Amino acid sequence: MSAPLLEQLIDALRVLPGVGQKTAQRMAYHLLEREREGGTRLADMLAQAMERIGHCAQCRDFSETDLCPTCANDSRERSQLCVVESPADRLAIENATGFRGVYFVLQGRLSPLDGIGPRELGLEQLDQRLAQGEIGEMIIATSATVEGEATAHYLAQLARARQVRPSRLAQGLPLGGELEFVDRGTLSHAFGSRNEVQE
């Protein structure tokens, strides 16, 4: 019998993606042997983040505040709205491109079999925003997967119904690829040469 607290720590570490029993064990020993301060800091950050990070009321990205820094920033261009699947995709575009507009984060993509429909993606909220008339172009940056394309198709219809011009990142994204893992250069190029979506 090892110390129960150590076993509980190893068990708790397995909540991390891609971390099995063996890796969790190595992580626990590493922290105990060499990184007590770092482990304590991680505990503190985790506790605060799980408690305090919610979603931006406007774009649904993760945020500690009611409005995220991007939405609260008056110098962002409000006529361009970029729709992404996830916060990680938003961050990838922000880091790779010179985009100065605003975002909308779906937190998923249409997947009827998994029970993910327009409601789960906040599309009513998005539609209300389109209806306000401030947005001229909706850049659809969903992934180049089957579900991402279906979602893009749906979003383009939504945009047209509100007289907003929909565009889609240029082909060049690897087929079937998750946008989050595309390299910077490819992503930047695809973003720059986006095309208007045809009927």
Added chain:
Amino acid sequence: MSAPLLEQLIDALRVLPGVGQKTAQRMAYHLLEREREGGTRLADMLAQAMERIGHCAQCRDFSETDLCPTCANDSRERSQLCVVESPADRLAIENATGFRGVYFVLQGRLSPLDGIGPRELGLEQLDQRLAQGEIGEMIIATSATVEGEATAHYLAQLARARQVRPSRLAQGLPLGGELEFVDRGTLSHAFGSRNEVQE
């Protein structure tokens, strides 16, 4: 600008071994999106473990209590002492073999260039234990690396000086291999066919 707290969490996650910026980011998003409860539990376990897990006064293994459960267990055979490099190695032997004796955890191996000598490995404490006369056999389970072999040689001398019979895990461990990562069967076989160390 992302939310600062999220950035701090991502930064804090990089204290984990093998976790770079990209993986830390994925972990943070995963917890926020799907595992808030698990993340909170992990924070709690980490905080408790970093604070409360120390070392067993007798064997130097990790322990929440002054004596670890193994050292405190009266049914363990005190005439056999198994010396290992790390808590992970101790756990691997405990899980793979039927060993019912007790352990001593070096928390390292002799490495003069890194300033790790007999003092850092608690060898005075080990020598005192050998001097008490309770131990008949010292099973040296250091790794099959150059430093592990040098440590084994030193330990064997220590044992003989106290009329304790030193033994070494049987050859069969992959050369240069870290004991912690050896498969169960190989480890169990090597443990079972350990040999007395010759002068």
